[in-house]
């Protein structure tokens with residue numbers, strides 16, 4: 001398998017999941033400014049959507065959309081429990097978090113990364129991120145991971161997005177449980193492995 005990624009971008013989430021599961025993988029870096037890959041390919045020919053992550057399977061099939069990729073990977077090695085299979089509701093809880101992270105947290109960062117966003121749009125995005133982080137803080141108070149004691153694909157995704165708060169000057173002071181979660185996940189050997197491979201530590 002090959003993961004097209006950009007250091008520290010949302011592609012870090014499937015990268016972490018690949019490492020957690022011990023799945024053999026190659027990495028190919030994508031420059032999101034030029035939309036060119038490290039081997040010189042026009043990234044739009046690989047993903048017409050123009051964004052990372054993209055997972056290329058061994059038979060050449062391409063899979064996009066981070067939440068779909070991490071669920072696919074988790075199902076390759078169900079014994080790791082990154083996406084629960086025994087009870088439908090437990091599985092739906094992880095998917096509920098994935099959708100919430102994707103649509104209510106991840107996408108609110110987009111205006112902050114866009115240098116052309118007007119200040120009032122950025123301010124509204126920051127306010128929305130603050131409200132969402134408050135909800136994550138309540139969910140994480142008294143438990144290590146989003147769905148309890150066990151790490152899931154939703155935690156890999158949440159870590160990846162919350163990891164941007166530092167660069168964006170978003171203070172996690174009012175969210176001590178999120179802050180503790182960030183450091184707890186960062187300390188996992190698979191997360192260290194992914195961060196090192198992306199040149200982030």
Ligand SMILES: N[C@@H](CCC(=O)N[C@@H](CS)C(=O)NCC(=O)O)C(=O)O
Pocket residue numbers: 009010011032049050051052053064065066067102
């Ligand atoms: N819906 C996509 C969004 C992916 C996305 O937003 N990727 C960003 C990096 S975090 C990107 O590559 N942006 C560059 C672009 O859109 O040109 C997913 O969840 O995988």
